[in-house]
Amino acid sequence: MQRDNQHRNAFTRRALLIGAGQLAVFTAIGARLYNLQVSQHGKYALMAKQNAISERLTAPRRGLITDRFGATLAGNQQHWRALFMQALAPDPQAVLDNFTKLVPLSVAERVRITADLADRPGYIPVMLKDYLDWPDMAAIEVNTPNLPGVIVEVGTSRIYPLGPGLAHAVGYVARPNQAEVQAQPVLALPGMRIGRTGVEAAQDLLLRGSPGSVQTETNVHGQVVRNVAENPGTPGQTVTLALDAGLQSLAVQSLTKQAGAAVVLDTQTGEILAMASSPSFDPALFDKGVPTEIWDQWMANPAHPLENKATAGLFAPGSTFKPTAALAAMKKGALTADTILFCPGFLKLGDHIFWCDNHVAHGHITVTTALQVSCDVFFYQVALMTGIDDLAAMAHKLGIGTDLQLDIPGGAPGLVPTHRWARAQGIVWEPGSTVVQGIGQGYTQVTPLALATMIARIASGVAIGPHITRRIAGALQSGSLPGAWPALDIDDRHLAVVRQGLFEVVNTPAGTGYGARLTLPNVQMAGKTGTAQVRDDTGAEKGVNFNDETIPWVDRPNALFVAYAPVAAPRYAVAVVVEHGNWGSESAAPIAHDLITYALLHDPAGRDAPLPPQPTPLAAPA
Template sequence: MKRERELRPIFSRRALLLGSVQLAAFGALGARLYRMQVLQHGKYATLAKQNSVNERLLAPLRGMITDRHGTILAGNKQHWRALFMMIQAPDPAAVIDRFAGLVSLSDGERQRIAHDIAGKPRYVPVLLKDYLDWSDMARIEVNATDLPGVFVDVGASRVYPMGDTMSHTIGYVARPTQAQAALNPVFALPGMRVGRAGVERARDDALRGDPGIVQTEVNAHGTVVRVLDRDNGTQGATVQLTIDAGLQSLAAQKLAGQAGAAVMLDATNGAVLAMSSQPGFDPTLFDAGVPEAVWQRWMEDPKRPLNDRATGGLYAPGSTFKPNVAMAALECGAITPSTQFFCPGYLKLGNHIFYCWRHQGHGSINVVNALQQSCDVFFYHTALATGIDRIAAMGRKLGLIGPLPLDLPGVSQGFLPTRRWARDRRLVWTKGNTVIQGIGQGYTQVTPLGLATMTARIATGRAVGPHIAGAVGDVVQSGNGPDDWPSLGFDMRNLAAVRQGMFDVVNTQLGTGYASRLTIPGVFMAGKTGTAQVHDLSQAQEKANYDDANLPWKFRPNAFFIAFAPTDVPRFAVAVAVEHGNEGAAVSAPIAQALITAALTRNLTPAPPGTIQSAPQALISEAGPA
């Protein structure tokens, strides 16, 4: 008992000491846990998040392009694709090989993947396979543990509901170049596309949008477990064009099977209502890459489907150039509306004879009748009296040559020769050169767009300029009203004479375009036919009035027609060009007649900016569950 009483204080002191040590240890541990979990919670939460959550940028959805009524001309269609985050794979090459064993990859796709892996940062996803089907996705999901960094995601491809009907005007998109991706990391994102032609290129900045971001949780193997958050970014702005899809379709339909172009403007404000170049091409092919066989076929096609004839096609305009010569002569005083020249069917100049298309001649004729019957001899004399420099200056004033305010890339400015141009090239300019220019041949080169602009300016007397963008987002574009275009300052008597001549072309029996007059009661169209040689005939052939229809297709003359209507209050201006169509009156005039007739019977009031009135189901459908 005594021994127990002696030991009890010793154990008490030891227990107290041990308890104190334990209390200090647990206190330190608790303090450490408090500091980590409470005071330093943000720091360690961030570290943990970085270990398990990945963030990546998403290519923005491209804005839509619509016509004036809201009909979609360029939109987006969702599809599934396989992406690869290199940063999540210790051996990217091995992952690619395993993926190729599950999902077939072409040689071109393998080359693209190798190029992207070598050129992109490891945190930027690489596109492995686009347009996956259900079986492809099933194989990827089943083998996910063997494919670290590989995941299935929703992509968007560009679609064009009107196909080749508007291919040149709308343009197309393609992958950014390596140089673009180097300057802007957003361009390196899978699915990113930039405009390469047409409206897609002209309005690329507005259509592109802002990128989004997605957060995904991944496991230790680099496999995506779930999507934690997704912000798709901001879709690009909707670009509403002045184009009327119905008129555009009609123009393409009337040009079908031929090489040519048709341009229709609202003569009061320059809005482009239709601008067709045929043949066209399928612009959707550029999104994924044009197959080699298709590209080769385009290159070998003698009608050159990739050429935009409406804005870039340069042609000698033939007799559709005569209104320009008439205005130049009248305004400078070389002739008056009553001036007459005698047409015996030819003009002899030196030892060369320049024939009129009507070899029996037109007799004494003034400017109104010369336009009506397209007398070449009258315009031979008129061109000589006016001079080539004044003719060229009028061409610039009427919009045949020089820059136009059309908001599209690659618009040709056309060309009219001058004496200075000839001197700079050490060319001896002769009277014969001027004579040929007087009927729209020789060095003269204009576009269908330029011819339509000239027609609108003659119809209204204003410096109307063509434009195609009606609104970008909610912002209505400037230059859309009649008051935005100043007067050209013409003497109204001169302008009336040219307009009367063009009226008589279509509405009198002697007129070269009489067969294409309007059939709408009380409504009249004014116009001018044109036929331009592309193959020089011999003097013997010209003297014999050789029938060009007997020539091979590529040597036949080009056919033109310009028109405006209604003649009392002009609203529409049209220019049509058909390559090797032989006669403008027979081939091009009916196309213009059909377009003007349709325009006069359609509701062309544009929808409010950004309004989308019709959307093909394929453009708005979801891709479906993964």
């Protein structure tokens, strides 16, 4: 019994020692736990967060472009697209292979994706396929286990409700190119677009906004479990244009099946209320990438659909230049309202004969009548009296042949020749060259926008600058405020003389624009026709029958018309150029008439809100 006790005591001693050892081990484990869970909690919590949360940047919503009343001119449409976060895929190539089985990718697409995968940082997902249709989207969703890192998300594409109607003024967006991505890495985000032309290009940075981010919780396979936090970024600003969608649509409609351009300006502010260029193109095609065959069509079209003829199309102004010539001569003191010049139907200079229109002799006429009947011989003499340098100075003052600082890119300044210019060009200037300057032929080249500016300035006496942007993020741009522009430095009496002539052009039966007179009560339009030859700059051919169908289209003269209304208190100025449209009074003046009539009826410049519905329907957008 005693031995048993000894045995038992020995065991108890040892058991207690072993137990104490085990307790010590448990204490050590507890201490280690304290170290991991409490002392180092911050470090591991961060690691857990990084484990589970992955962040990627998302493209911001591009800002809207609206007309002055808020109608969308450029908006965004949602569609599905598949993105790939390679950081979440253990084997990106295998994922790509699996994806191709579901959604066929072309060789070119695969090459692009491989290149993108190679040089994009991990936080920027790579676009696998844009514009997914529903079956593709569903197939990807069902197969997510085989596609770690593949994310189907809603993307946006740019839409233009007016389609080709505003392709030039509003412009278009396209995918940024490699150089642009290198310069601005944010453009690598799928869905990022860069404005290429028009307002889209001019206000690109504002429209673009700044990217947001999505924090997604991913499981160990890289599949997105849920979105933890979403920062939408800053959507692009809304850019409100001065354009009136209704007037614009009418301008586009008027030019259908013709080549040319039409511009409507607010004579008080220079706001561009409509700016159409025909033929046009579908700007939305650039968002996805223009199919080669369509691109080839555009390139082959002699009427150059991609060119904005309103701002970059260069035309001889023809007789629409005569008011400028008259003002230049009056400023020089060579001409007054009462000066009478003789038109025998031609002007002989040396041994060259410059004909008047249709070889008609206008007799002894004043400048007002000369404008009314568009006498060439009168203005041949005016040009000779004034000289090209003074003609050019006046033209520049009126916005012709000078940079108009338009707020969209791609405009051409045009040209009004000066002696200095001629010398620089190595041209020997002869008096005959001066003669045709008086009737807007020769070297003079203007854009429809410049013509509209010219007539708007003459109408208002204000040196307005044409511009298309009215508000940015709601803030009215300074140029759109009434009284924002300085007065024209031109004698009011001279302007009155010219305005009288322009009034008579439209409102007297002898006027060349009589056919385009307004039919509205108590309101008149003033204007000037122009018919500019494209083949023979000398004017020697004047008088041939332009309607002769045997003349090839491209050799027919351009038809021009500039006008403003109401005569009593000018608000709307319009310039219309119909390429190879023959007589300005025939093809251009009716368009101007329609646009002015619409503008007077709807008064877009006088309002900041859309009109309530009314019996006269607005022209429906295309």
